[in-house]
Amino acid sequence: xxxxKIKLIKSSIGSSKxxxxxxxxxxxxxxxxxxxxxxxxxxRGMIKKVPHLVKIVNEEQKLDFDHRFxxxxxxxxxxxxxxxxA
Numbered sequence: 001x002x003x004x005k006i007k008l009i010k011s012s013i014g015s016s017k018x019x020x021x022x023x024x025x026x027x028x029x030x031x032x033x034x035x036x037x038x039x040x041x042x043x044r045g046m047i048k049k050v051p052h053l054v055k056i057v058n059e060e061q062k063l064d065f066d067h068r069f070x071x072x073x074x075x076x077x078x079x080x081x082x083x084x085x086a
Contacts, residue, residue: 001038001039001040002038002039003036003037003038003039004036004037004038004039004043004056005034005035005036005056005057006026006028006034006035006036006037006047006054006055006056006057007028007032007033007034007054007055007056007057008023008028008029008030008031008032008033008053008054009031009032009053009054009055010031010052010053011031011053012053015050015053018049019049019050019053022046022049022050023050023053023054025046026043026046026047026050026054028054034057
């Protein structure tokens with residue numbers, strides 16, 4: 001079975017107790033924490049309860065960015081290019 005990576009992007013402070021418990025059951029306890037869980041209907045249902053607090057991480061985007069940075073030694077942001085200074 002495939003896995004899904006979930007990242008906590010917003011704190012549970014101010015949210016309902018049910019939403020905080022949902023995040024705890026997803027093992028998301030700290031901001032920017034990424035967990036890998038099985039992709040099944042139960043996990044998808046929990047994600048749908050807190051979509052404003054979590055984000056599904058796409059690993060291919062991270063690998064593509066790292067490859068582009070090391071190959072060109074520049075970071076492309078929109079139409080601008082940023083060159084790191086030494």
